[in-house]
Amino acid sequence: MTDLERRYLRLLRTYPAEYRRARGAEIVGTYLDLAAPDQRWPTPADAADLVRGGLRQRLRAAGVTDLIPGVRLAALLALVTATALAGVWGTAELHPPPADWGVPRVGPFVSLGVVTWAAWLLAAVVIAVAPSRVARWAIALALLLTIALPPVAAALDALRPPLMVLLPQVVLGLLGLALPDQSSRVIRLVPALSALLAVAATEFLVGLNSVGTYYGATLEVFLPTVGGLLLVVGALLAAGLALGGDTRGGWALVTLVTPAGFLAVPGLADSFGSAQGSVTFAELAVTAGAVAFAGPAVLLLTVLFRSRRVPAPQPSGQPCPTCGARA
Template sequence: MNDLERRYLRLLRAYPAEYRRARGAEIVGTYLDLAATGRRWPSPADAADLVRGGVRQRLRATGAADLIPGVRLAAVLALLTGTALAAVWSVLELRPPAPYWGVPALGPVATLGAGVWVAWLLPALALAVDSARWARRAIGLALLLTVAVVPVAELAGLPRPPLFTLLPQAALGLVALALPDRLSLPVRLAMPLTAVGAAAATELLYAREDHYYYGWTSIEIILGMGRSLLAVTLLLAIGLLVVGDRRGGWAALTLLTPIGLLLLQDLVRSGAAYLPVGRNAAFSGLALAATTVTLLGTAALGAAVALSARAGRRTIPS
């Protein structure tokens, strides 16, 4: 057994034990046959494919197989929302604050976020040419930049977008990584059209303003997106449930954390003023609320999977 085979076998642990015994040798053999000569490590694409397959089989084994289509639906909604937000911020970043504001800017753009938001538009372009794999890679790159912009800005002493814009964007991106390999043409075209529409609407709404900085306007945009995503998700969940389809419910549970982070200001705002960004909630309150929302959203999804698995086992005849 060579190093490559051993490493594929380690990745195979993502699958349930019974599945590994039945088909493990076949799966590993297929990957080894397709691997380049002399390769010692599985490619990132192969590793991700094995892990996704393992998670899928484990969900099927627990009776929660309908979670997978729900997560895929949530991924599409998450990417649509993330794309719209990225387009809005990209336009507004081109209007840095006036010098007399005394707020640091970065030349022709407001902050380092200009590059981050452009990166978030790349997945929509990848999907426009029918490449879900490249779209997922672009999402991964955008996630890395979203995380990296915080320490880079601190070390360089340069302005960056506030965390109340970065956190929900990262959460939406994590969900969007579950994009299905195949999407219909209308869904694929909806991504770039969403970006164009959001950018055009932002340009129209703020045409009279020659400067911008992340303040109360940003909070209103974030809250508006959160409320819209919540409304669409609930309508889909109810509509699909009426016809006996539980995808919408799973999508709603999957999006619970991103929606909560988008609505963070609503959750913690108590009327206290935070002068740098208008009527913004205190940072300590936001940090606590963000942690709570993330933990509760993850726990709710996990509890739903566990309950579904228990219900599935009860329906299996002995």
């Protein structure tokens, strides 16, 4: 057995054991036939195909094939939320306190966060005009800038948005990477439109002196409110789709529990923390950890519950998702 064959067999472990026994040799043989003579490692495209095929078969065996379409629907809602928040924070960055107040700032901006929010707004434009593959690269760039912001700000000794603002943005962006490959132009315009509306609303509130900073009530009230609205929209969408027998909305709602939970972290920490003033970093960290565990646990329990109720379909006569052959 060659190294390449052994590595393909390792990737094949993403498939259920029964499926591997029935079609494993056929799938690996197909990839080996297409491999270059001196190839030693599976190509990234082949590895991604095998992992996707294995995931589809495991979901099919569990009777939850509608999970992936539901996650893609949740990704659209997550991107709408992420770009709207970028519109709010990016606009607020353009209005720092007056210099004579003596409040630290970064040039004409509130903090280095302006770079991150600009990247998210750019991603919204790319989603509207470019194919999904290009849009994912734009989302990934915005994600990387968001993740890199705390260490870069620390190295430059510059201000940055609080972690409880950046963390839900990262979670929303990670979910947004599951953007559907095919969607109408109108749907692809929604993230950009939500960002535009957020910019206009924030500018209006700035004119009324109704916009605060990243701190205080902004975290403890605004972000949990956004998380609640995200769940309400998901629930309404799930109910509407369920009327037509479409279960995607239900899976989207369960998937959105995690990002909505991270948006609610400041409010949750304030509610369950000590009553002796502002929320401590330790309380925020513990609350975020609890959300990071509870959100995926809800999704996993839902999958297990559905898999017990829905009989797994038989593989006989179905085409292989990787090589197209039939049993």
